[in-house]
Amino acid sequence: MLKSLQKKLIILGASRFAGQAKNPSSRAAAFTAGGGILRPRQNRGLGMTMTQTRWRAQVRRCILLLLVFLLLAPAAHADYAVLRNGQRFHITSYERAGSVVRLQMAGGSVEVAADQLVAIEPEELFPALAAAAKLDVPFAELIRAAAQKHGVDQELIASVIAVESNFNPRAVSPKFARGLMQLLPETAARLAVTDVFDPRQNIDAGTRYLKELLARYNQDLALTLAAYNAGPDRVERFRGVPPFLETRSYVQRVTRKLNEHTRRRQKTRTAAAR
Numbered sequence: 001m002l003k004s005l006q007k008k009l010i011i012l013g014a015s016r017f018a019g020q021a022k023n024p025s026s027r028a029a030a031f032t033a034g035g036g037i038l039r040p041r042q043n044r045g046l047g048m049t050m051t052q053t054r055w056r057a058q059v060r061r062c063i064l065l066l067l068v069f070l071l072l073a074p075a076a077h078a079d080y081a082v083l084r085n086g087q088r089f090h091i092t093s094y095e096r097a098g099s100v101v102r103l104q105m106a107g108g109s110v111e112v113a114a115d116q117l118v119a120i121e122p123e124e125l126f127p128a129l130a131a132a133a134k135l136d137v138p139f140a141e142l143i144r145a146a147a148q149k150h151g152v153d154q155e156l157i158a159s160v161i162a163v164e165s166n167f168n169p170r171a172v173s174p175k176f177a178r179g180l181m182q183l184l185p186e187t188a189a190r191l192a193v194t195d196v197f198d199p200r201q202n203i204d205a206g207t208r209y210l211k212e213l214l215a216r217y218n219q220d221l222a223l224t225l226a227a228y229n230a231g232p233d234r235v236e237r238f239r240g241v242p243p244f245l246e247t248r249s250y251v252q253r254v255t256r257k258l259n260e261h262t263r264r265r266q267k268t269r270t271a272a273a274r
Contacts, residue, residue, distance in 0.1 A: 084190075150207045164177075191208055
């Protein structure tokens with residue numbers, strides 16, 4: 001569109017000067033008979049003035065179209081490349097080249113092994129959840145803050161915490177998962193958690209992990225919860241929810257809690273609307 005506008009401006013300019021060349025009388029004094037004496041016409045250059053007016057009007061229209069185009073053009077977009085070790089790169093594009101992926105960034109490019117790339121997350125601004133119903137659970141403010149920061153449903157975070165630790169920040173499982181969201185030592189280290197028993201750090205890291213899994217499994221809640229419980233490797237191996245009683249029970253319990261929160265929120269909204 002920009003090229004067509006530029007071409008139109010050039011054509012308009014060329015037409016203007018061509019018109020002047022073909023009509024030399026517009027540049028010389030025009031005379032007319034009046035009272036038996038040849039007098040210069042009082043409307044000298046009127047034809048040129050009208051041509052200029054039309055030309056300028058068309059130029060203004062082209063400029064306005066150009067400005068509208070620039071205002072409506074989409075802003076430059078970037079994504080985040082998420083690696084298995086927790087690193088996130090702000091990228092403008094990426095390209096698969098055999099066993100590596102080339103990540104293009106503002107300052108250059110970097111190549112990473114393809115199996116180390118977990119996901120490409122779109123850059124987006126998550127709306128504040130001020131209108132969401134207040135959670136009637138412990139650590140509600142920390143949960144809400146993590147939900148707003150990472151764009152994960154606050155009721156999902158609360159449901160995972162309820163099943164994982166029953167809101168006990170000092171909980172430790174037989175497998176050494178710790179804290180409110182029961183982070184394993186390797187997961188906590190990857191997410192740069194310095195104090196796994198600190199509720200703020202634990203909730204923030206657990207929410208980030210949930211977000212990674214949701215992106216990895218295209219927002220499939222069952223697969224996300226199964227991976228959170230049994231690990232992504234087992235979900236990949238069984239190509240679905242692993243056939244473990246503990247994992248299947250975990251998915252059902254978290255989903256049931258989430259449904260309870262959803263029903264409670266709907267009742268609150270219905271009561272407020274009356």
